[in-house]
Every structure is written in structure tokens, then in C-alpha cells.
Amino acid sequence: MxxxxxxxxxxxxxxxxxxxxxxxxxxxxxxxxxxxxxxxxxxxxxxxxxxxxxxxxxxxxxxxxxxxxxxxxxxxxxxxxxxxxxxxxxxxxxxxxxxxxxxxxxxxxxxxxxxLKPRDYSIDVSGSCNLRCISCPRASKGKVKPPGLGMPFETFREVIDKIKIEDPFVGNIQLYQWGEPTLNRHLPEMIRYARQKGICCAVSSNLNNNNIDFQTIIESKPEWFRISASGWGEQYEITHTGGRWNVFIKNLERVAMLRKEVHPEMKVELYYHLYKHSIGNDLKKFHNLCEELSIEFHPVYAYLISLDDVLQYKEGIPLPATAKEAQCLMLLDLEDGLKIAQSEASLPCDAFRSIHINADLSVSNCMMFFYPEENRAVENFLDTTIDEIMSIRRKCDLCKRCMKFGIHRYCGVYSTYEPDIDTLIKNE
Ligand code: SF4
Ligand code: SF4
Missing domain, CATH: 3.40.50.720 (NAD(P)-binding Rossmann-like Domain)
Structure with a gap:
């Protein structure tokens, strides 16, 4: 393996x-x-x-x-x-x-x-999320934590310092994976500190909170701001479950305006998840809105982002009810995606090079899996050398189970299909 x-x-x-x-x-x-x-x-x-x-x-x-x-x-x-x-x-x-x-x-x-840089890093600075998107494991298993918790700034500094010593070529990190980074009030200080150390930061946000100080975040100069959406108006709230359209759209316009005024070099991209309910006129409106706001528009076929659920499904355990709901709305079927992934099972895993550090400092065996069971490589990133972490991950049983079905290729399958926007706009 x-x-x-x-x-x-x-x-x-x-x-x-x-x-x-x-x-x-x-x-x-x-x-x-x-x-x-x-x-x-x-x-x-x-x-x-x-x-x-x-x-x-x-x-x-x-x-x-x-x-x-x-x-x-x-x-x-x-x-x-x-x-x-x-x-x-x-x-x-x-x-x-x-x-x-x-x-x-x-x-x-x-x-x-x-x-030069054998590893990438993601630090989940928040560890919590305010939404429960049905394609996400948070819908079935996540527990809501009050905003404001997450990794303390001092801990973040130590993490960055260790990364720079162990992997000096690291020049970019993402500050999210299974959490909404803007819920950590130290986010701007974290971005500033990383920049001082020569590391550019990517953040991602669901833009569904009225109390986030986007001005201070953008003034701290993240390199990359990633947003996701699926559907317009009430349709948006189906798969961005728990989200509120009015809050999202107001914040989207605010982020676009702040980028223009405060940090024009920040790359802002909107990943638009293509489901049966989010194509047609909704897709057209989003496309036009992104052009108007000078935001990069990336339509992508939706898939189940919970590899935990996908793996269990292949092992004979039914999908959770929320994942089944998402499956029914997908344009590229789960079974078809899995068949292609299985045919690529002998190809390498791109995710293995990513070190995923959780808000509590534990390190996951794999950033693509959410549930902590069988997915904790070590309990404390700061106490363990990167060589030890990699050595533990190489022996991980989760990888063996995942690769058997080619699930390490599953997400990539969906990104290799370039959507034909014009046809999807006509398809209501
Ligand atoms: S997909 Fe993202 S925004 Fe949606 S629940 Fe999961 S972590 Fe939160
Ligand atoms: S093989 Fe599967 S579990 Fe292992 S790192 Fe790759 S995607 Fe994750």
C-alpha cells in the first residue's frame, strides 16, 4: 500500500x-x-x-x-x-x-x-461550523460548538514555528477543513503572524454569520478567500443546510467590496455546487453575479464530501439519512463516481502529503475523513516530530481500507468533469 x-x-x-x-x-x-x-x-x-x-x-x-x-x-x-x-x-x-x-x-x-516541499498543511483553526450541509459529515454527526472557541493564538504561533522549522519551503497553508475559520476571533492575528513568517493563508467561509468582522479579516491580507454556494434564494438553503440566503448574499457583496477597497490582490473564488436544484436559472444568476462582483466562478459537480460515509457505504453500511438526501440531488451519481474511483485504485493518493492539524492540536491520519475514530495519528502536533507523524500515518489502517475501493480518487473524479455551463443553464 x-x-x-x-x-x-x-x-x-x-x-x-x-x-x-x-x-x-x-x-x-x-x-x-x-x-x-x-x-x-x-x-x-x-x-x-x-x-x-x-x-x-x-x-x-x-x-x-x-x-x-x-x-x-x-x-x-x-x-x-x-x-x-x-x-x-x-x-x-x-x-x-x-x-x-x-x-x-x-x-x-x-x-x-x-x-522542495514534501508536505502541505491545513490547520482547522475553528473546529466548529454554524451550518449542517447535507453532503457534509457535520449534518449527521457534528456537534454545534458556540462561536469563539477554537485554537488559541499562542498555540497557532507554536504550530507555525514548528512547521517552518520542519518544512522550511512551506509558503502556504489553509486555515480550514471541517470548520468555519471566521468563527475564531483570532483569525486576523493568525493570518498576520503566518505572513510575517512568509506563509500565505487561504481561508474559506460559508458567509452565514452576521457578526463576523470581515473588514479586519481582509485587512490582515489572506491570499485566498474561498466561498461555496448551491442555488439561489430558498434553493440555496437546501444544500447549504442551516444557512440563510439573505445573510449569505449580504456578506458576499461585502467581501467583494472589501477586496476591492482593502486588498485587491486577494483571490476570491466561489465554488458553486451543481445539484439538480441549483442549475438552470439559478446557475445563470450566480454566474452573472460573480462577473458583476469580479469573483472567480467555479461550478463543480456536487459529491458527498464525507469520505467516512462513502467508505462505510462501500463496506456495506447504509448512508446516513442526510447523505442519502444529498445523493438524490446529485447530478453525477455516487455509484458512477465510485466506479471510476475504483478503476483508479492503483494510482497514488494526493491527500497523503497533507498534514491536517485539528483545533485541539490532534493530527488526523487523513484530512478527507471527518470522524475522529480511527483517524487520529497523534494527539498533539507540537509534541511529535513530523517524521514520527508520517511514520504513523504510513501504517494507518484507514488508508488500506480507503485504497482498496479507490476512495482516495473519489473527490478528484468529480473535479475532472468540466461542467458545460450553457447546457446546465438551459436544463431547469
Ligand atoms: S460543508 Fe462546510 S459549511 Fe457546510 S457544514 Fe460542512 S464544514 Fe460547515
Ligand atoms: S489513502 Fe485514503 S485515507 Fe489515506 S490519505 Fe489517502 S484519502 Fe486519506
Whole structure:
């Protein structure tokens, strides 16, 4: 099983300088990973001249003064003068193949960022959520905690300091996974501290709280602000269960306005979950609204985000009632998704490289699983070295059960289907 977890050579900063020499450096990937690694490189006196990205939305943009080029740039530059660091979470293999077709040699002209940064980190600073979305394990098992709890700021500092010692190339982290980060009132201080340490932060919010001080959060300069929605008006509240449309829409407009006034470089993206009830005119209205507010619009087919439930289902345990409700609304069926995932069971797991630290400092074996049972690698991140954590995770039974059914590929299956917006708008 461990053969399915990628093994990477770890390249030091000094070795990287020697490999690059005086060649022109590009970072492939203008997303979270690319921006993070760029920040670390710049902090260490290595300056990429540009990003490369295949997304038409990104090409031509400037991110902190660095231009995003299309992949065509490769054919326009002399191969011997070029060095690329591929910094993407998905499609690493496809991009490597593209580079090889352009006569670039792995190790000489390009490397994967995982050779520099073998691990990603997510810190669930809140540990609680105010919604109970039916596709989420919180709908069936989560317990509501009052807002304001979560990881203390001092603890967060220690976590960041340890990460920087153990993984100096870490330049980006996400401050969420199963929690609503804005419920932690220390969020702005946390973002500021991470930035001081050369780490860009991604936050995600359901925007369903009237009492969040978005101004202070955005002034602290998160790099990335991710929002999710599904449906317009009352329809929104079906799968963003417990949410209130009026609060959401007011906060969405506020975040867009604050981005413009306070932190224009912050990437704001709206993940629009495509269900049977959220296509047609609702999809069109959201698409138009995002254009109006200059928010990146990403429609994605909805899936069950609780891999706990998906795994149990494959093992013969029925889905919880809430997950069944979500299943009935999905456009790409659970069974079809599982069949494709099973066919990819022999491929590596991308999630294994992610270290997920919970608000109580415990570390999960896997960030994609929510329930703590069988999913606690260690109780305290601060007391355990990263090598020990990885060693424990490599022996984890949960991974064996998950990989048997290819469930480690399940979420990726849904992101590989590019939705045809025009058709889905016509399909009411
Ligand atoms: S999907 Fe996100 S917003 Fe919805 S309940 Fe789960 S953690 Fe909360
Ligand atoms: S449990 Fe998580 S880390 Fe392990 S194989 Fe499955 S998705 Fe990957």
C-alpha cells in the first residue's frame, strides 16, 4: 500500500540554487501552491520571472507583480535557459508530460514542488461550523460548538514555528477543513503572524454569520478567500443546510467590496455546487453575479464530501439519512463516481502529503475523513516530530481500507468533469 503514497526526493535551498543557476525561472501554477512556493523563493533571494498557467482566467493577470503566461511560453524560450517548478495539487503528471513534449528534462529543466516541499498543511483553526450541509459529515454527526472557541493564538504561533522549522519551503497553508475559520476571533492575528513568517493563508467561509468582522479579516491580507454556494434564494438553503440566503448574499457583496477597497490582490473564488436544484436559472444568476462582483466562478459537480460515509457505504453500511438526501440531488451519481474511483485504485493518493492539524492540536491520519475514530495519528502536533507523524500515518489502517475501493480518487473524479455551463443553464 505504501507504494501508492508518492516518495519524493527532498531538495534543499542550496541545492536548488545550484540546479537553477542563472536560468530563467517560472513557477507553473498561479494558484495557492504556486503563490506559496513563490513567496518562499522570493524570501530566499530566488526570483521567478513569471507564472505559467493553463487557465484562461489566469493568463495575462499579474500576481504581486509577476505575470501569468500561457503554457505556450515554453516553445518560445530556449530550452537550456529555462527552469520550471511545477506547483499544482492536481495534474502534476499531465504537466510533466507537456514539459517533456517541449524537450524539457525532469530534474534538469523542471522539478515538482513536492521535491522542495514534501508536505502541505491545513490547520482547522475553528473546529466548529454554524451550518449542517447535507453532503457534509457535520449534518449527521457534528456537534454545534458556540462561536469563539477554537485554537488559541499562542498555540497557532507554536504550530507555525514548528512547521517552518520542519518544512522550511512551506509558503502556504489553509486555515480550514471541517470548520468555519471566521468563527475564531483570532483569525486576523493568525493570518498576520503566518505572513510575517512568509506563509500565505487561504481561508474559506460559508458567509452565514452576521457578526463576523470581515473588514479586519481582509485587512490582515489572506491570499485566498474561498466561498461555496448551491442555488439561489430558498434553493440555496437546501444544500447549504442551516444557512440563510439573505445573510449569505449580504456578506458576499461585502467581501467583494472589501477586496476591492482593502486588498485587491486577494483571490476570491466561489465554488458553486451543481445539484439538480441549483442549475438552470439559478446557475445563470450566480454566474452573472460573480462577473458583476469580479469573483472567480467555479461550478463543480456536487459529491458527498464525507469520505467516512462513502467508505462505510462501500463496506456495506447504509448512508446516513442526510447523505442519502444529498445523493438524490446529485447530478453525477455516487455509484458512477465510485466506479471510476475504483478503476483508479492503483494510482497514488494526493491527500497523503497533507498534514491536517485539528483545533485541539490532534493530527488526523487523513484530512478527507471527518470522524475522529480511527483517524487520529497523534494527539498533539507540537509534541511529535513530523517524521514520527508520517511514520504513523504510513501504517494507518484507514488508508488500506480507503485504497482498496479507490476512495482516495473519489473527490478528484468529480473535479475532472468540466461542467458545460450553457447546457446546465438551459436544463431547469
Ligand atoms: S460543508 Fe462546510 S459549511 Fe457546510 S457544514 Fe460542512 S464544514 Fe460547515
Ligand atoms: S485515507 Fe486519506 S490519505 Fe489515506 S489513502 Fe485514503 S484519502 Fe489517502
Amino acid at each position: 505504501n507504494g501508492l503514497h508518492k516518495i519524493v526526493e527532498n531538495i534543499s535551498l542550496d541545492k536548488l540554487r545550484i540546479i537553477i543557476g542563472d536560468r530563467t525561472l517560472y513557477v507553473w501554477g498561479a494558484g495557492n501552491q504556486g503563490r506559496g512556493i513563490t513567496r518562499v523563493l522570493q524570501d530566499n533571494g530566488i526570483d521567478p520571472v513569471g507564472y505559467i498557467d493553463a487557465s484562461p482566467k489566469m493568463i495575462g493577470q499579474k500576481i504581486s507583480g509577476i505575470k501569468v503566461e500561457s503554457p505556450d511560453i515554453i516553445s518560445k524560450l530556449p530550452v537550456d535557459d529555462l527552469f520550471i517548478i511545477i506547483a499544482v495539487f492536481f495534474y502534476e503528471q499531465e504537466i510533466s508530460d507537456y514539459c517533456r513534449e517541449g524537450r524539457l528534462v525532469q530534474g534538469k529543466n523542471f522539478i515538482h514542488y513536492s521535491s
